Amino acid sequence: MSSFIPYGRQEVSEDDIEEVVRVLRSDFLTQGPAVPAFERDMAEYCGVEHAVAVNSATSALHIACLALGVGAGDLVWTSPISFVASANCARYCGADVDFVDIDPKTYNLSVDALAEKLSAAERNGRLPQVVIPVHLCGQPCDMAAIRMLSDRYGFKVIEDASHAVGGRYRDESIGNCRYSDITVFSFHPVKIITTGEGGMALTANPELAERMQMLRSHGITRESEQMIGESHGAWYYQQKVLGFNYRMTDMQAALGKSQLRRLDGFVAARHHRARRYDAMLADLPVVTPWLHPDGYSAFHLYVIRIDPTRTNASRRSVFDGLRAAGIGVNVHYIPIHTQPYYRQLGFVDGDCPSAERYYAEALSLPMFPGLKDEEQDTVVRVLQECLT
Ligand SMILES: *Cc1c(COP(=O)(O)O)cnc(C)c1O
Numbered sequence: 381m382s383s384f385i386p387y388g389r390q391e392v393s394e395d396d397i398e399e400v401v402r403v404l405r406s407d408f409l410t411q412g413p414a415v416p417a418f419e420r421d422m423a424e425y426c427g428v429e430h431a432v433a434v435n436s437a438t439s440a441l442h443i444a445c446l447a448l449g450v451g452a453g454d455l456v457w458t459s460p461i462s463f464v465a466s467a468n469c470a471r472y473c474g475a476d477v478d479f480v481d482i483d484p485k486t487y488n489l490s491v492d493a494l495a496e497k498l499s500a501a502e503r504n505g506r507l508p509q510v511v512i513p514v515h516l517c518g519q520p521c522d523m524a525a526i527r528m529l530s531d532r533y534g535f536k537v538i539e540d541a542s543h544a545v546g547g548r549y550r551d552e553s554i555g556n557c558r559y560s561d562i563t564v565f566s567f568h569p570v571k572i573i574t575t576g577e578g579g580m581a582l583t584a585n586p587e588l589a590e591r592m593q594m595l596r597s598h599g600i601t602r603e604s605e606q607m608i609g610e611s612h613g614a615w616y617y618q619q620k621v622l623g624f625n626y627r628m629t630d631m632q633a634a635l636g637k638s639q640l641r642r643l644d645g646f647v648a649a650r651h652h653r654a655r656r657y658d659a660m661l662a663d664l665p666v667v668t669p670w671l672h673p674d675g676y677s678a679f680h681l682y683v684i685r686i687d688p689t690r691t692n693a694s695r696r697s698v699f700d701g702l703r704a705a706g707i708g709v710n711v712h713y714i715p716i717h718t719q720p721y722y723r724q725l726g727f728v729d730g731d732c733p734s735a736e737r738y739y740a741e742a743l744s745l746p747m748f749p750g751l752k753d754e755e756q757d758t759v760v761r762v763l764q765e766c767l768t
Pocket residue numbers: 435436437438439462463465466514540542543565566567568577578579
């Protein structure tokens with residue numbers, strides 16, 4: 381198994397390592413200058429005013445919900461085809477979750493299903509406070525349409541862009557928050573750029589930024605203009621709300637800042653791999669990713685569907701065959717509403733038919749910038765064997 385090909389892998393350069401070592405030799409391992417520097421670079425890259433770095437996208441989703449006022453009795457909607465963190469953030473706040481079925485072509489939350497569900501929710505008198513569209517595989521959701529619905533029905537929008545840093549929507553960077561209140565990125569090593577663990581929440585709204593900055597560090601402020609009453613002196617801080625320790629370290633931020641310089645190249649390399657897969661898979665009984673012309677995907681994942689009308693091979697047998705050959709295929713994702721934790725809240729099979737059909741057929745092939753032609757050829761050759 382020396383030649384195991386994973387489904388995703390980070391690219392760490394000597395420059396990245398040097399930047400981290402520089403922090404290790406400096407005075408600050410945390411709460412130093414590297415975190416604000418990474419935040420500034422990321423905000424500038426995305427074309428947005430505020431960026432709040434945290435220790436994971438999960439933490440970013442949690443404080444994003446809290447900053448938008450999500451609490452007990454509230455309702456948050458998201459896509460069933462995502463990592464569980466997209467839904468769990470609402471549960472941390474004591475809110476209820478519901479799922480909007482996916483679009484059968486993009487696998488993102490379906491705007492038609494969202495519109496229908498909103499209209500029914502309005503009749504029943506229980507509209508969501510927040511909707512969390514997820515840019516699955518790095519392909520942006522139909523944000524302009526979601527924004528129009530948010531204006532009409534009054535919900536807030538958090539983009540879960542954990543897959544999508546470096547992607548674009550209508551020729552602008554994902555993360556600029558033109559169509560949303562807050563956008564969240566993940567810097568886990570399988571994602572597009574990494575800080576080991578890490579995440580970020582971006583927003584154009586200064587009050588939301590201030591609230592998230594406070595929430596990531598115990599609910600504490602050291603800014604006298606944010607305090608209630610007078611400051612007692614230079615040592616003084618105030619805890620205004622119940623926050624957390626969700627801070628990113630300076631070592632992580634230095635790595636992220638260094639990686640960000642190569643982000644566009646990483647995404648271009650992923651597109652090169654995707655086009656090569658598209659060409660090589662054209663005659664196989666699989667459905668390759670469909671790309672909406674409004675978007676430029678960050679291509680975090682390359683997901684194919686095994687087409688049951690054109691092969692008798694099951695997804696299970698294809699998955700097992702590839703894994704046995706040392707190819708780290710994966711499945712993204714198990715529909716969240718079918719997880720035991722969510723079933724226990726009342727969700728059942730059949731709640732999201734498109735998502736469940738997708739799950740039965742989906743397979744993520746290895747996709748990362750350092751994937752070599754020969755490795756990709758091996759993946760396709762073994763895949764073809766498994767399908768016949
Ligand atoms: C990876 C991921 C997360 C969680 O990211 P962490 O940084 O690991 O907390 C959330 N949502 C989606 C869609 C993800 O893929």
